[in-house]
Amino acid sequence: MSRASEDTNRRMLRARDAMDRSYAQPLDVPALARIAHVSQAHFTRTFRATFGETPHRYLQRRRVERAMFLLRETDRSVTDICFEVGFASPGTFSRTFRDIVGRSPREYRKGAKEAQEVRGTTAVAVPTCFTMAWTRPYACPVTDPR
């Protein structure tokens, strides 16, 4: 691997960090491509080559991670949470959530709350970067249709 590909990795990471920050905004490939200093045409392909999934799929997993948190930790409605994390419609949200998590948002909430009752609350202060990385649902990249 050359310094050039390391530089590309680093620029793609910068774009991915930007997606982490503004996950509730629509996917803005032109803006991300500018951050990564690549053409729009190259951005999606290079992102996928770097991280093993498309920017679209990464953003979906980031949003679903936030939705899972809100379903677990709040009593807000599923519809509220859907819009809060950046999905444009409850239908898309439910479909994407089920695709990634394997259960509907309501089923997930019920299961998570039951598990919390069994486990009890933990008082460990875990830095957010670890929580974010480890609670992001994993979806096998080969199933990514885009």
Next chain:
Amino acid sequence: MFTAITHSQIYVLDQDEALDFYVGKLGLEVNADVDLGFMRWLTVHVPGHPERQILLEKPGPPAMSEETAEQVRALLTKGAMGGHLIFSTEDCRKTYETLRGKGVEFTEEPTERPYGIDCGLRDPFGNNIRFTQPSA
């Protein structure tokens, strides 16, 4: 048994650039910068805490093969190397503004957490860094 952590290590791609970032921008101090012949031993510490050093190590032969070093560099620049450092600060927002003024690349703005106020940034190579203003 153990009484302290004295050394931690993270990988960097370029030690001069690391020095510029960790000392010039983040305000750490050089603990040791010595050419040992077989490696450049470069450590830094938080001002006032020389007892806890961070080794800024460049991956490469003979410590590891060039092929392995390439893999380390790839993971590092993808943010997957796991080189996390978490500092504490008396004033997270003020430190954030100071570092932002120096061109530091932030991943997260200061945010209230159950454990305090913290934010996240990356070093020039992809390592993840946080600093926290602990809850009183």
